Amino acid sequence: MQSLEAELESARELAIDDxxxxxxxxGFECTRCGACCTGHGEEEHTATVFPDEVRRLEDAEAAAVGSDGGEDDAVPEVEDREWRDVARPVPYGLAEGADGLEGETFEWALxxxxxxxxxxxxxxxxxxxxxxxHEDRPLICRTYPFSVALAGTSQPMGEAVDEEGVVRAHECEGLGREIAREDAEELARALKERAVRELEEAIGVRDAYEPADPGPGEVVVHDSEGAKGIDGTPLED
Structure with a gap:
């Protein structure tokens, strides 16, 4: 297996045209079915986000949906929005303790x-x-249902159902539909950016990691900026 640094160099060399x-x-066209934005059964929606994307969403103005002109009440207005309203620890690697999830994890999810x-x-x-x-959505949302077949990059929502070169396509009812070249190029640019960012984040997490030894009922998230509590506050604070 190549080092993360070698995979990052490969990601940076990806050709947009290819x-x-x-x-x-x-082929792909979004049908707005919502499957990539919703949970399935007991499985919660899990879309990973970078720390700077969380901060951008803290300040993002939410568009109104529906005739009442109101926004989805799951997220507070911008002036009242905090880190925990935007992101949660990725649950993988955490254990269910007496007071809920506890332990260490290495990514944030919406x-x-x-x-x-x-x-x-x-x-x-x-x-x-x-x-x-929509205008401020994270890279993983901008690029779904595609990913890049490089070690250290994420594979959203299960195994790939189609593959062309280094591009993988994941389950989505919009696959196989005609896509304009301009839209394909826009998707390609976002896909390359995401692959580069994911590998930079993985390297940053590796280099910044120090075991935190969280206590019962505590969760520590390690990202490229260091160890944080579930509210996004650095542990040293």
Whole structure:
């Protein structure tokens, strides 16, 4: 297996035209079905986010969805929004203790509502799903259902169902539909950016990691900026 640094160099050398060719060959058009924004059964929606994306979403104005002009009430207004309203610790690696999840994990995920759906997801009066922070949505949302086959990058929502070169496609009803070249290139640029960012984050987490030894009922999240509590506050603070 190559080092993370070697994988990062490979990600930086990805050609946008090649990625766009692969996306065109597979085909994709978002049908706004909401499947990638919602939980499934007992499984909560889990979309990983970088620390700077969490901060951007803390300040993002949510678009109104529906005739009442209100925004999804799962997320407070900007002036009252905090880190925990936007992100939660990725549950993988955590244990269920007497007081809930506890332990150490290494990523943040978008916060979910009481139904296990993304907190920023809402359905309009027409029953069609919508992202209330679409212009500020994280890279993993911008690039779904695609990922890049490089070690150290994430693979969203299960195994790949199609593959073209280094581009993998994950389960989505929009796959196989015709996509305009301009849209394929835009997706390709975001996909390359995400692959680079994920590997930079992985290297940062590795280099910054120090065992935190959380106590009962405590969760520590290690990201590229260091160890944090569930409210995003650095442990040394």
């Amino acid at each position: 990625l766009a060719d692969a996306i065109e060959s597979i 916060q979910t509502d009481g139904c296990g759906d993304c907190a920023f997801y809402a359905e309009g009066d027409d029953g069609v799903g919508a992202c209330t922070v």
